[in-house]
Every structure is written in C-alpha cells, then in structure tokens.
Amino acid sequence: MNKNQFDTIEKAEAFLLSIPKFGNVGRSAANFSLDRMISFCELMGNPQNSVPMIHVAGTNGKGTTCQMLASVYQEAGYKTGLYTSPHLIDVRERFKVNGEWIDDEHLLEFFQEFGKEAIELKLTFFELTTAIAFWYFNKQKVDLAIIETGLGGRLDATNVIDPLVSVITSIGYDHTDILGDTLEEIAAEKAGIIKLNRPVVLGRLEPEAQSVIESIASAKNSEVYHSQKLNPEFKDGHFVLHPADNSIYINAKGRKKIDAVNTAMAWMVVGLTQSTFPVPDEAFVDGIEKMDQRFGNHAHFSRIHPKKSWYFDGAHNVESTRELVKELKSMASVENWTAVLSFMDDKLNQEIADIWNEFPNIMVFEQEGDRAASIKKMNSYFPSSKAINSDKATQLFTSDDNKTELVIFSGSFYFYKTVRNWMGTEAYENT
Structure with missing residues (x-):
C-alpha cells in the first residue's frame, strides 16, 4: 500500500x-x-x-x-x-x-x-x-x-x-x-x-x-x-x-x-x-x-419531523429505556403513542421488552447488519407488534393521510438514519 x-x-x-x-x-x-x-x-x-x-x-x-x-x-x-x-x-x-x-x-x-x-x-x-x-x-x-x-x-x-x-x-x-x-x-x-x-x-x-x-x-x-x-x-x-x-x-x-x-x-x-x-x-x-x-443531529429525544410530534431516542439499555418511557408517559398515556422499535440482537432482552410492552401500538423493523435483531426475535418479545419494512414505513410516514399524532422511534442509535430516510426531504431540511 x-x-x-x-x-x-x-x-x-x-x-x-x-x-x-x-x-x-x-x-x-x-x-x-x-x-x-x-x-x-x-x-x-x-x-x-x-x-x-x-x-x-x-x-x-x-x-x-x-x-x-x-x-x-x-x-x-x-x-x-x-x-x-x-x-x-x-x-x-x-x-x-x-x-x-x-x-x-x-x-x-x-x-x-x-x-x-x-x-x-x-x-x-x-x-x-x-x-x-x-x-x-x-x-x-x-x-x-x-x-x-x-x-x-x-x-x-x-x-x-x-x-x-x-x-x-x-x-x-x-x-x-x-x-x-x-x-x-x-x-x-x-x-x-x-x-x-x-x-x-x-x-x-x-x-x-x-x-x-x-x-x-x-x-x-x-x-x-x-x-x-x-x-x-x-x-x-x-x-x-x-x-x-x-x-x-x-x-x-x-x-x-x-x-x-x-x-x-x-x-x-x-x-x-x-x-x-x-x-x-x-x-x-x-x-x-x-x-x-x-448539534441538530442527535438521537437523544430528538423531534425528527418538523410538523408532527414524532421523536427519536436511541435508548438501547434498561436504564435509558426506563427513563425514556417515563418521559413519554409524562406527555401522554401509552395508548396515544405508536412505538416503532428496532434493536441490535444483543440489546433485546425480556426486561427491555417488558418496559415497551405497556404500549399497545408497537411496530418493529429489522435493520441491516450482522448485529441486527430479526423480525422473528422481535415478534417473540412483542407478540402484538406489527412488522414493517422500509417500503411500508416510507409510505406510512410520508403519507398526508397518516393520522398518528405521537410516534416514538427507538431501540438503537443505528436506527436513526433509516428513520430520517423514511421522512424524506422534510426531515433533512429540519436539521
């Protein structure tokens, strides 16, 4: 070389x-x-x-x-x-x-x-x-x-x-x-x-x-x-x-x-x-x-959409997840939130799942890479969750018909770029 x-x-x-x-x-x-x-x-x-x-x-x-x-x-x-x-x-x-x-x-x-x-x-x-x-x-x-x-x-x-x-x-x-x-x-x-x-x-x-x-x-x-x-x-x-x-x-x-x-x-x-x-x-x-x-690009309870109450937080261990959920509950009851979660395989455990399973509306997404948790594993921890792929997420989160008012994207810092891409140019222009 x-x-x-x-x-x-x-x-x-x-x-x-x-x-x-x-x-x-x-x-x-x-x-x-x-x-x-x-x-x-x-x-x-x-x-x-x-x-x-x-x-x-x-x-x-x-x-x-x-x-x-x-x-x-x-x-x-x-x-x-x-x-x-x-x-x-x-x-x-x-x-x-x-x-x-x-x-x-x-x-x-x-x-x-x-x-x-x-x-x-x-x-x-x-x-x-x-x-x-x-x-x-x-x-x-x-x-x-x-x-x-x-x-x-x-x-x-x-x-x-x-x-x-x-x-x-x-x-x-x-x-x-x-x-x-x-x-x-x-x-x-x-x-x-x-x-x-x-x-x-x-x-x-x-x-x-x-x-x-x-x-x-x-x-x-x-x-x-x-x-x-x-x-x-x-x-x-x-x-x-x-x-x-x-x-x-x-x-x-x-x-x-x-x-x-x-x-x-x-x-x-x-x-x-x-x-x-x-x-x-x-x-x-x-x-x-x-x-x-x-420092507009951060994953610490960042508002990720300029016009909607959609947030990203990279909480990926028990302590940070517990603090995040406490924050979300102070804003609205869990029934009002949609939680879109994606994890690294080694970070997903029953204790974290128990914290998130209070939320009735959960979506899970599988990231790329050897460390990513699979849809199968996430579904086993979140039995009532809905699996989404990038095409479905892009359609869902760029649609003017989307009535979801409160959304939290979480589970991994590495999920951030994917979520921003789902938002299209609006999210990028915001930060």
Whole structure:
C-alpha cells in the first residue's frame, strides 16, 4: 500500500467505511488494548497532548453531556472540538469544531499523511476515528476538546489522553459481555479514565458503583465532585441547579427531564476549569439552551419531523429505556403513542421488552447488519407488534393521510438514519 492509494476523498472514505464497525459486527470490531493506539499517536507526534481536553464516560448521558459542554464553551467564545460516536448520518459528524463537521480537505489530508501507517498497524474503526479527532483538533488549534469514550473507559481508544477533568455520567448494565456482569465491574472499567491528580465529576450513580469509583479516585489522588449536590431538578419547563445560595434556571424545551443531571455535571466541569477557561453564568445558560441549534443531529429525544410530534431516542439499555418511557408517559398515556422499535440482537432482552410492552401500538423493523435483531426475535418479545419494512414505513410516514399524532422511534442509535430516510426531504431540511 502507498500514499497514492488515498489520492481522492472518495478512496479515503471508502477505506474508512470498509473497516468493520462495532455497531455492525460487535465485539470482533473492537481491540481491548491501548498498545496500537499509543503507537499510532506517537507516530503522529502525540497531538492529543497539545490540546486541553475533557473526557466523558458513562453508560447513559455521555453524548448529551459532551454536547452540552461543547455548546457552553463555544458560547463563551472558545474554539471547541467535539468527538462523539456513533455517527448517525455521516462519519464526518464525529469530528466537530464549533459545531461544524470536518471537511473533505482535512479528512483527505489525514489519510494522505497517515493512511499507510493506519493500514500497517491494522487500527480498528474506532481507533482510527479517535486518531483523526486528535490530529484534527490539534491541526485546528482548538482551545479545548470534549472527548466521548466509545465503550467502557480503561481500555477505550480515547484513554490515551490526560484530561483537565474526567466525567462519569452513569453506570448501568450495558456491554456486560465486555465490561463485566456487575455494576462494580462496569464501574471499575469506566473509572479507568480517572487520571492522577485530575478531578472527576460524577452523575447519578448507584451506591455500589459510586463506592468503586470513589475508591479508584482516592488511589489516584483525584478529587470527586458529585453533581447531585446541586440538587438538579426539572421544574415548570426548566432545569434548575442550586449552586451555593443561588439558583440557575435553564429553559428545558426539547430535552428530557433526566438531562437536569447532565446539566449539573456540565456546570461542575465548567466550574473546575474556570481558572483556565472562564465561562460567565449567562454563557453557560445560553450554551445549554442553544445546544440543539448547534448539534441538530442527535438521537437523544430528538423531534425528527418538523410538523408532527414524532421523536427519536436511541435508548438501547434498561436504564435509558426506563427513563425514556417515563418521559413519554409524562406527555401522554401509552395508548396515544405508536412505538416503532428496532434493536441490535444483543440489546433485546425480556426486561427491555417488558418496559415497551405497556404500549399497545408497537411496530418493529429489522435493520441491516450482522448485529441486527430479526423480525422473528422481535415478534417473540412483542407478540402484538406489527412488522414493517422500509417500503411500508416510507409510505406510512410520508403519507398526508397518516393520522398518528405521537410516534416514538427507538431501540438503537443505528436506527436513526433509516428513520430520517423514511421522512424524506422534510426531515433533512429540519436539521
């Protein structure tokens, strides 16, 4: 292989997308060692060491928290990098600077400079995209970068950085085949992002998970900050935080109630970096409220149609599904909702099915890929559900005759692009 292999952006992107992704094939697409990542970063000149970073891990809420932080720092005037996964529409959306995706010119430049070495080292898809993020943020001379882990923490490809602050949003039962069967084991893996003498901010955690994280933090002389001390709450359409003797009110339109906790974590992170990156309270509030304007493509209770009350949420484990359904019930009774569900095979279990089976109107859709749950399996968990294919869904969700007022699409982040395609150009013009 030589550098001429990447003489066009089409060839570079084709190579990148040809690498097996965890979302499609699961565990076989991952590499649970940092050796290759460390070697490749050294080859690039360790760009991750040239940019101040904030590192965010957690079972649920980490993507939203990352977007909140990126929006707040951007609002305060800082050139801000944001690396998140998975991508929903286009691989370029994983790499953002001030809300803008990486352009073709820079993506091609990376492959022309380091593509040959990436092939030789046999980087996984996530390792390679993480390396691109580090290189790009350094190239763009960002003031600060927000980095979301992919899976776990301790052996995650992102865990070669020394962040200003680490954040652990939540601990729940997800990827148990990789991270462990107990909350304590999963917490220990997530806590692997805690660095020596660097503070860590925690979200809402079960006592057994919190205890493990506090123990690991103590061993690393990392001070622990609990977002729950801000008593975050949802009140009259606002998130309310209670720092010291003050109260901070933030418009929560379009957000789930659980995002009050994510907002509290963001507040604490901003406080911990205040000496280096000052952020006025007003910029914090405006940054949270402008988040959806800056990051329109997201799968966290996103309104997916401009004219109808149709929502998408990527909830794919028990905790996130339970929070989502609680939110839906607060809006209307389950009889008024149509739930359109699609799962990865390893994510569908009886506990998740029991939560959704409260809804009398359920449709199921089988995605492409080796990890996708089959119609047969979904029907076994949802016996009264109706199976749909893309043709039927497109006809149903673009028809002016469709009287369905409330629809929730859920079960998998990877379902997002398919749903947007069903909506046609209207959905794309909306975000």
